[in-house]
Amino acid sequence: MLAAIGAGAACAPAAPRIPGAAPSDVPVFLQVQVAGRIMNIPLEDYVLGASLSEVSPVGESAPVTARIFEVQAIIARTYAAAQVGRHKNEGFDVCDKTHCQLYEPSRLETSSFSAAARTAVARTAGRILRYNRRPAQALFHADCGGYTTTPGSAWGGPLLPYLPAAPDDLPERTHRAWRFAATEQEWVAILSRDPRTRTEGRLRDLRVAQRDASGRATTVDIVADRTRQVSGETLRAIVSADRGARSVMSTRFQIRQTPGGFQLDGTGFGHGVGLCQVGTMARARRGDSVDAILGHYYPGAR
């Protein structure tokens, strides 16, 4: 994609320095690719737009909404600080997609939570999560399904002590269950769209070969004329590319053979690493503080 340089970039002011202050690794401005254009955006404006794009606590009381946005503002800011230069080769820091963090500035005008989010961003201004003095990888997802997992287990990322596989002990109905069923023919059609899962002949079996501590399928066997193995996240990505993100919503699933095909029953939505957003809402609702919520999902980070 060809990226145009936004009007703001030409006159980007240098980061202001307070005499005597230690140099900060928290940027003042961020180069964000927004709808294909590179824009130079003040960090706190970016945090506001990203927070509004990533949460919408419909039906929650004002104090609960405030806590949810304070949590999201701190992780949006932390995530930005840790991701500076992620798209360096393309000439910007972060993109506006889930690859980095959703950023839809139009939400500032359209969202009914704009005022609450603005207050939360101001109240937490400059606050980020750190581990070993550096900005933490403040990963988050919609719903852990009852148990978070590690980046290593989800995509082979590094083990970080503050991103553990841990139960998200909350009332059972907090986390959602989902089902994805398809006929054998439909499965073959979906799997054949990607070279990693292309199958020939009949699909005899689809089974979980390995699970991690959180119960997620880390390896799945696709048994046809020959057996192919893929990671659970690869299978989820391939089905999602064809059927949408709300098909195979997580890798925390069981596979069952049905009379005409295969059915996945699962819990959770997203990769399951770091902060669980439905868990955050449940904790905010029962009165947990912002620090208690962050301390639960990122143990050891400060």
Ligand SMILES: [Zn+2]
């Ligand atoms: Zn990105």
Ligand SMILES: [Zn+2]
């Ligand atoms: Zn959870």
